[in-house]
Amino acid sequence: MCNPDSGRILVVGGGVAGLAVALRLSPLPVTLIVAAPLGREAATLLAQGGIAAALADDDHPSLHARDTIQAGAGLTDARVAERVADAAPACIAWLEAHGVRFDRSGDTGSALLLGLEAAHSHRRIVHAAGDQTGQRVLEGLIRAARTTPSIKIRENLRVTDLLRDDEGRVSGAFCATTEVPDRSIFIPARAVILATGGIGGLFAHTTNPLSAMGGGLAVAARAGAVLRDLEMIQFHPTAIAVGLDPMPLATEALRGEGATLINDSGERFMEAVPGAELAPRDVVARAVFAQIAAGRSVYLDAREALGSRFCTLFPGVAALCRKTDIDPGRRPIPVRPAAHYHMGGVMTDHRGRSTVEGLWACGEVASTGLHGANRLASNSLLEALAFADWIAVDLKGSPQPTWSRSSSTLRSLPQVSPRASDEGSTLHALRTLMDRDVGVLRDAAGLNSAVRTLQAMMVDETATTERRDAALVSFLIAIAAGQRQESRGAHQRTDFPDLAPRPGQHTELTLDEALILAAKTDAAAVLTARRVA
Incomplete structure (x- = not known):
């Protein structure tokens, strides 16, 4: 007997990766599973920096790929970097087609404003509402998903395990529901795409939602998937150290606009380091950590570079600072490194396929080969958008497996x-x-x-x-x-x-x-x- 939902594709996660995959898969039927109300706990909401894309006349995707490879410290797959960089302009256009409005320059607004961030050789960071890119992208994709007939959204469900059929192919997922805490609902599917985000919530200092504890990795691991480079965790050097958990983020774009790092003696300790404040994130994070380990306090100083313009250019960071009585145009911001992004994850190929048949991964939960040992700034949203397209292309060409009644629809959890x-x-x-x-x-x-x-x-x-x-x-x-x-x-x-x-x-x-x-x-x-x- 065939289950009517067995031909659906199950997408797990409601951030940019999950939403983009679900939208790209249209008109194929998709069930989108999110652990909380859609948009509430997605890390995308906190993304300040923007999306990298070679759009300027003096830039080119090959230069974007070169910067990505260099930042990756020997672990980036050059072919993946080139492919993602090539796809970046089209990803920006796709978002605009879904109602995302990016910042533009001049009275006519004809050209996109392009920012500079660490380890980029050119200005290529596209922003929305200054430092609120993630929020604006998420809002646009949620609006699109809610009005797409092929997407069925199921909130307040957390995937706990994957079911594999007799041939070893993933054929659905068990989900814990808040409505019946001691039971698990089984959702059959012809394919499962994990887009569950990162692992920052595992650390005492993090910029991630506290719910980001690697649930997708646990599910994939129990299903037998190969996981790659799990040790590669990026610590953002400038999380705002005001006792909040998670820690607010002082975007790298601030340093791109001239903000400097100083210690409590007023010393600009990055000045002698190649690249100074715009050195790769791992270099800056270690330098900040060394200062703190030596008993110093560290501050991000934007007084001279931005001053009164701070609130206009970076309204999100300014609002975060105001909540703790800091005027960033007049007073340095206390900062420290915090777990920010996971370069490792479920190992995938160029189509987003894991080593388990029927299981794909997209976004931070995946290890695609793009980020290597150190993610280049503003490549995270881009990676999710690019691979969402390629996963959809792959699935649209995949045959639909049959579904067996031997798969149980409910099982008890401990x-x-x-x-x-x-x-x-x-x-x-x-x-x-x-x-x-x-x-x-x-x-x-x-x-x-x-x-x-x-x-x-x-x-x-x-x-x-x-x-x-x-x-x-x-x-x-x-x-x-x-x-x-x-x-x-x-x-x-x-x-x-x-x-x-x-x-x-x-x-x-x-x-x-x-x-x-x-x-x-x-x-x-x-x-x-x-x-x-």
């Missing part, structure tokens, strides 16, 4: 009722551990200690499934960080401070391989694993 205080303390301990042992600087002793602690958290029956998944993803990241015995891009080992002799070596893991590695490790051992070029 009855878990942890005390709220215990649950909160467990999560706090996990986030503190990740900051300390798997943060900006790492070593074998800290990573091995983290692995042992996280393994215990993974099987803690007093924790919710979501918290155990957070521990699982953190465990996988720590294992991957132990594998990479070098310092490259965003991954810095104090016990292996140099680059490995051979560039372009990726860390690839399945869950089973990670568990085997952990079993072979003790407190004195350095983790090892196969490395795939």
